[in-house]
Amino acid sequence: AQSVTQLDSQVPVFEEAPVELRCNYSSSVSVYLFWYVQYPNQGLQLLLKYLSGSTLVESINGFEAEFNKSQTSFHLRKPSVHISDTAEYFCAVSALGTYKYIFGTGTRLKVLA
Amino acid sequence: DADVTQTPRNRITKTGKRIMLECSQTKGHDRMYWYRQDPGLGLRLIYYSFDVKDINKGEISDGYSVSRQAQAKFSLSLESAIPNQTALYFCATSAHRDTNTGELFFGEGSRLTVL
Numbered sequence: 001a002q003s004v005t006q007l008d009s010q011v012p013v014f015e016e017a018p019v020e021l022r023c024n025y026s027s028s029v030s031v032y033l034f035w036y037v038q039y040p041n042q043g044l045q046l047l048l049k050y051l052s053g054s055t056l057v058e059s060i061n062g063f064e065a066e067f068n069k070s071q072t073s074f075h076l077r078k079p080s081v082h083i084s085d086t087a088e089y090f091c092a093v094s095a096l097g098t099y100k101y102i103f104g105t106g107t108r109l110k111v112l113a
Numbered sequence: 114d115a116d117v118t119q120t121p122r123n124r125i126t127k128t129g130k131r132i133m134l135e136c137s138q139t140k141g142h143d144r145m146y147w148y149r150q151d152p153g154l155g156l157r158l159i160y161y162s163f164d165v166k167d168i169n170k171g172e173i174s175d176g177y178s179v180s181r182q183a184q185a186k187f188s189l190s191l192e193s194a195i196p197n198q199t200a201l202y203f204c205a206t207s208a209h210r211d212t213n214t215g216e217l218f219f220g221e222g223s224r225l226t227v228l
Contacts, residue, residue: 006155009153036217042221042222043117043203043219043220043221043222044156044203044205044217044219045219046217049216090155099144099161099163099169100158101158101217103148103155103156103157104155105154106153106155
């Protein structure tokens with residue numbers, strides 16, 4: 001079975017500061033990893049995903065995440081956040097060959113002016 | 114128009130009432146899912162369907178049922194609603210050809226309150 005742990009339920013950060021949202025997973029098989037973002041009063045949308053290849057993946061709006069197999073982590077980072085990045089971020093894992101997407105409990109990122 | 118549409122967006126009901134949440138999609142995807150979101154618990158899978166004839170229970174299916182009326186429509190029913198079913202419900206879709214590497218596309222959610 002797979003599981004996902006997001007260690008921080010809330011992360012306040014000032015505008016233009018860097019941020020890291022942590023995600024750790026456990027699985028006995030190979031997995032695919034995802035970050036989804038949920039803006040207020042909206043559904044979730046894919047931010048970025050790791051399937052294979054380069055362990056560093058990037059999104060179009062400046063976020064990046066690095067797959068670390070030895071530490072079973074997939075932390076999300078952004079060097080300089082904007083007010084518009086305020087949202088809830090969910091890490092998700094899916095084992096190869098299954099239908100299942102297992103979501104973490106989410107991290108609320110609040111960017112302060 | 115949204116690719117994944119959920120109705121109603123908000124509903125308040127009483128304990129014991131039957132409730133149906135509907136989901137329709139224009140993405141042409143085979144796979145459809147119903148998730149429940151609770152504060153601090155993330156998203157949990159209720160039911161999923163790979164096509165019209167293939168419906169499966171997720172991790173928290175008790176108290177819920179579903180119907181896949183067509184490839185584009187997937188409804189979630191609460192036969193007798195109870196207060197701990199108060200939550201935000203999401204429908205999602207994904208394309209079969211991407212198997213589980215593909216992106217999930219979510220509706221905007223249906224907020225259900227059971228008094």
